[in-house]
Amino acid sequence: MEAVEGAGLAMQRTKEEGEEMMGKNEMKVMVALDESGESFYALKWALDNLFGITGAVTPGTSDRGAGTVTLVHVQQPFQHFVFPAGPGGAAFYATSSVEQSIRKAQEENSAALLSRALQICKDKNVKAETLVLTGDPKDMICQAAEQMHMDLLVVGSRGLGKIKRALLGSVSDYCAHHVQCPIIIVKPPPKQHHTKQ
Structure with a gap:
């Protein structure tokens, strides 16, 4: 096993897997995104480090070929939430119009998020496609990576502390233990401490 580390990256693969990935004409990389700055940092890191410098052309290819x-x-x-409606403990379920409004807001949020990500890829001259799934992010990301036969999964790390990670769970930690392909976990950049002078 060869360990690769750097820029907050943790990935292990066998030498044969690494040679197989590099020998392919086209590597299939999945990047998981949410609203966090950490996931967009991971996308930018992947584009810069896995697909080279903007405008670079891989020798022997007409485009980047990466x-x-x-x-x-x-x-x-x-979730059909139950809201207490009065002191008697009566319950209220979300109406279909409320449900439709929430779903529409989710779709608009996903479209805006992915549009921003697609523009970043376009600026780096990297081919990109989008996928929107519904469910538990931990499971859905791993299932999609496996079903689509991805060569590599890239996820951002929010840098949760031990207590938050234990209570909330970490998508990156879960994926690292359950995804079938190699994974890169990109840690957020160190926070800049500004001192007042």
Whole structure:
């Protein structure tokens, strides 16, 4: 096993897997995105480090030839919440119009997020496609990577502390243990401490 580390990256692969990935004409990379700045940092890191410098051409190819990026965003499924309606403990379920409004807002949010990500890819001259899924992000990302036979999964890390990670769970941690392809977890850049003078 060869360990590759750098810029907050943790990935392990066998030498044969690395040679197989590099020998392919086109590498299939999936980048998981959410509303966080960390996921967009991971996308930019992947484009810069896996697909080279903007405008660079891989020798012997007409374009960059590095591969395709699949941008995946997972929406949380709609839950029919129960709201207490009065002191008697009566329950209120969301009406179909409320449900439709929430779903429409989710779709608009996903479209805006993926449009921003597609523009970043376009600016770097990297081919990209989008995928919107509904469900638990941890499971859906791993399933999509496996079903689409991805060569590599890139996820951002929010840098949760031990307590938050234990209570909330970490998508990147879960994917690192369950996804079938190699994974790169991109840690956020160190925070700049500004001192007042």
